[in-house]
Amino acid sequence: MISDITIGQFMPGKSFIHKLDPRMKIILMTAIIIFIFLAKNLFSMGAMVAFVVLAILFSRIPLKMYFKGLKAIWFLVFFTAALNMLYIKGEHVVFQYKALTIYEEALWQSGFIAIRLVMIVVISSMLTYTTSPTDLTAAIERLLAPLKLFRLPVHELAMMMTIALRFIPTLLEETEKIMNAQKARGADLESGGVIKRAKALIPILIPLFISSFRRAFELAIAMDCRCYTGGKGRTRLNVLKYRFRDIFAFLLIGGLCYGIIYLNTLAPSLVR
């Protein structure tokens, strides 16, 4: 079923990470991703991996959800790791066979890159798993607010995101209905090559487009009726507030970042 697709894949829960302010979560996750790249020797990388594993445990999201998120990038991980292994030159040869030479430096480099990619995906899936789409858009709106100075329509962007999220399931449902209706009229959607199948999508896309425009028009009138006039003078039902736990998390990640920098100085870098 197409309607099984859930965008963002929010998994409601009551963990410490779930309860963090979404703005703080976005800021901290960004910091973590930056420091994943700054960890350059075994001490600092070990600390980072330990932290991410702890975070996974604290998020109380089933482990298989993270593997699901990783499924899409396995190929990328192996590919970049392999490339790095083959092309990076160093001083200590580990393995040589005809033209193929693998250096110790290259092994470290590709290992680090693989671990970094996996951790980035884990951390960013953690953000979407533990934050509801509404919170996420609200947080993005607030974090981008300073860009209003540069005339970026921040509120309007956030509103568009909310409406898009609201209508994804509705439009998926409608697509399914139209597909069934066209199948009932003899449309063949499954057989044939790529081009034939792409052509078969036209009778589905056109009604979908037309009805989306109609929806958009009706929604605009309904929003007018509810006195929507843009972001000016708007208040919010749920105001985002930093709490004690957010400060705690901030200090914790701050400590981690400081630790990474300190641990980096204890041993020479293994990667460039």
Add this chain to the structure above:
Amino acid sequence: MENISITSNQSQDGADIQISVQDVYFQYETTDDAPPKEVLHGISLDIHKGEFIALLGHNGSGKSTVAKHMNAILLPSGGKVYVAGMDTCDETLLTDIRRTVGMVFQNPDNQLVATIVEEDVAFGPENLGVPSEEIRRIVDESLKAVGMYEYRRHAPHKLSGGQKQRVAIAGIIAMRPKCIVFDEPTAMLDPRGRQEVMDAIDNLVRNLGITVVLITHYMDEAAKADRVIIINDGKLLMEGKPNEVFSHIDMLREHHLDVPQATELAQYLRSMGYDIPEDVLTPEECARAILNARTGEKSA
């Protein structure tokens, strides 16, 4: 076109008039050379505070167009519409007009903007700049008024049609309007959803004192109104209490309109010679009338 006006018992002093439509003409702008299509030809009607009005008419009669004049979605090409004394043509009053007269549409999906029920209900008050704690209170009250409070954290797309439409109604109530116009709110719902929405509307009129204008195809829904207004071809055809209006069965038929089923049955029985009053509206009234007729027969 004949114009039958049935005198209603409403007090006619201007103070309690909520919406006043005065001799309104309206034409849709068409593209290029085609002559503009006139939909309303000089229609006038008054809606009083706290009234429950049913607006009837067959497809293309202009009933939806009239409704859209009531909160300035459309502006009259000729004539005036006043909402609580405010001229809808005055753009500076637009927000005030729209918070006085709310509107609920046919398709519940196309009225909900947020991904969570309570966020959607909060949309109106948020736009009006109501403080957060106040919004929380209003949202809870509004959801309770339509019986959807338990669903406040749900996603709208997981609700049934009737539930979605009730959320849409709560979203309008949250703006604290004096009047709500319903544009065929039950047309896309199953019988159960229709009943849920009608119960919610009933609650608005009877317990919250909100003026309701209900546009509908279902005569059984119209029978519950205080006053029925029938529009035909962009003009007022008839208005009066439901039992008065629906007793003109032949004339309604002539204009492709139905009467409530109970009224139809009563009419049929009358034509067969049974002693049944003309103004039967609900199944209960009909049952009572038939019972009375039977006992009358027996005693005779």
